[in-house]
Amino acid sequence: MSEPTAAAGHKEPGQQGRRLFGLRWGRLEEPLGFVKVLQWLFAIFAFGSCGSFSGETGATVKCNDDLKEMTAISVQFGYPFRLSRIPFEMPVCEGNATKRTLHLMGDFSAPSEFFVTLGVFSFLYSMAALVIYLRFHSLYTENKKLPFADFCVSVSFTFFWLVAAAAWGKGLSDVKGATRPSSLIAAMSVCHLKQAVCNAGATPAMGLANISVLFGFINFILWAGNCWFVFKETSWHVQATNKENSAEQGAIDKQ
Numbered sequence: 001m002s003e004p005t006a007a008a009g010h011k012e013p014g015q016q017g018r019r020l021f022g023l024r025w026g027r028l029e030e031p032l033g034f035v036k037v038l039q040w041l042f043a044i045f046a047f048g049s050c051g052s053f054s055g056e057t058g059a060t061v062k063c064n065d066d067l068k069e070m071t072a073i074s075v076q077f078g079y080p081f082r083l084s085r086i087p088f089e090m091p092v093c094e095g096n097a098t099k100r101t102l103h104l105m106g107d108f109s110a111p112s113e114f115f116v117t118l119g120v121f122s123f124l125y126s127m128a129a130l131v132i133y134l135r136f137h138s139l140y141t142e143n144k145k146l147p148f149a150d151f152c153v154s155v156s157f158t159f160f161w162l163v164a165a166a167a168w169g170k171g172l173s174d175v176k177g178a179t180r181p182s183s184l185i186a187a188m189s190v191c192h193l194k195q196a197v198c199n200a201g202a203t204p205a206m207g208l209a210n211i212s213v214l215f216g217f218i219n220f221i222l223w224a225g226n227c228w229f230v231f232k233e234t235s236w237h238v239q240a241t242n243k244e245n246s247a248e249q250g251a252i253d254k255q
Contacts, residue, residue: 047119
């Protein structure tokens with residue numbers, strides 16, 4: 001009589017662990033739960049890598065006048081990539097002239113802000129959907145409207161991630177072109193005169209920005225795959241499965 005009691009006592013900690021804080025953690029092993037965790041995680045990577053990016057570009061200007069030292073120009077930029085608002089001073093080689101304030105070229109805030117905003121909303125929705133799936137799974141399976149709404153939202157996020165990743169990829173390509181040291185030199189009139197020699201300075205390291213575009217397409221793949229798993233929970237898939245089973249059963253009965 002004591003052995004069943006002891007066995008039950010050993011099972012309780014495992015059951016409590018799988019229902020910690022009222023959540024059924026075992027559902028994370030299912031495709032629908034596991035994909036939602038990946039969506040939540042990669043959404044953080046996407047908006048974090050884009051929103052925290054900062055880079056530096058620069059050039060050097062050496063006047064032919066030996067009395068003036070070489071001037072190093074350093075310009076820092078980053079999210080949200082409103083480059084036209086980032087100033088830098090252009091040195092002059094004339095004796096009485098004053099330094100001019102120039103700005104980088106271009107405003108690429110629209111694709112970058114859309115990308116980051118979509119990442120934040122994906123993070124919030126994935127977290128909320130994951131809590132509902134783990135805590136209120138019976139409601140998810142019994143309420144036909146909830147899987148349908150989740151399916152519609154998943155399709156929408158899939159489309160938006162494709163658009164956002166492509167738009168930000170194009171925007172990043174334009175950012176690279178606008179922040180190259182050669183573009184900085186081309187914008188300074190002093191570099192077009194024979195009075196000065198201009199050379200490229202610091203080249204921006206765009207690795208983190210490139211990774212953000214990669215995370216954008218990974219999110220698109222995750223949401224596209226999630227559509228199938230969510231579709232299997234909808235009444236559409238259940239009805240289609242029932243019709244197939246009925247057709248197979250009818251064929252068997254005729255035999």
